């Protein structure tokens with residue numbers, strides 16, 4: 568079976584299980600399961616039930632899809648994403664995005680945890696990603712192009728949808744919440760970066776660094792989805808303080824920030840309908 572046939576099979580399976588066609592796909596990073604709690608008319612599908620769908624292994628990540636209504640907007644939420652560092656191939660990492668694209672879901676929202684590189688960022692800050700630097704050394708579009716999905720050479724100038732950034736900023740200001748804009752650099756992990764790598768990234772114009780999201784954004788953009796990524800700074804990037812970095816610290820900060828991040832996502836999704844973007 569071809570990759571596209573696998574994607575289509577997963578799509579059929581999901582469509583047969585859920586009640587409404589989702590308008591937005593939401594991918595929740597480390598420690599952000601709370602969003603799914605506010606969804607009505609929920610249908611939950613464990614990843615292992617979906618044919619072809621990679622299973623999830625990272626600690627702090629649940630492995631299921633949750634579909635239902637948020638406010639008045641039908642959504643589908645991925646609780647737990649697939650990281651390249653777990654050993655998945657990039658086609659596996661972006662498999663869910665391909666399925667969402669085949670489902671013709673117009674909006675792709677993702678949250679993630681990051682290390683703050685910019686001196687103006689502190690742990691707990693929310694950063695709207697407006698551009699990225701792909702330092703993973705690979706591209707999920709490598710190989711034959713599926714012309715039905717998108718062009719061979721897709722534009723990345725506007726990978727992060729400008730209207731969605733503005734919508735998120737206005738949602739944040741209505742919540743009296745501060746958000747910043749930033750450039751996300753993706754390394755593969757799973758080791759954290761070295762202090763020298765962080766100095767390099769700062770010189771190159773990165774504001775935050777993480778180990779996820781960029782392959783999915785490239786695949787979603789390839790399929791013409793409108794993308795919005797909100798990153799939560801979990802720690803000062805390596806070498807910026809004396810403290811060594813730990814995953815426990817990341818999870819602790821994400822837990823503290825999750826209420827705000829989930830509130831912001833909810834406010835944005837509630838505004839999608841009115842925005843008509």
Ligand code: HPA
Nearest residue numbers: 680681682776777778801
């Ligand atoms: N580096 C990479 N990924 C991360 C970090 C970091 O400092 N913090 C949270 N995710």
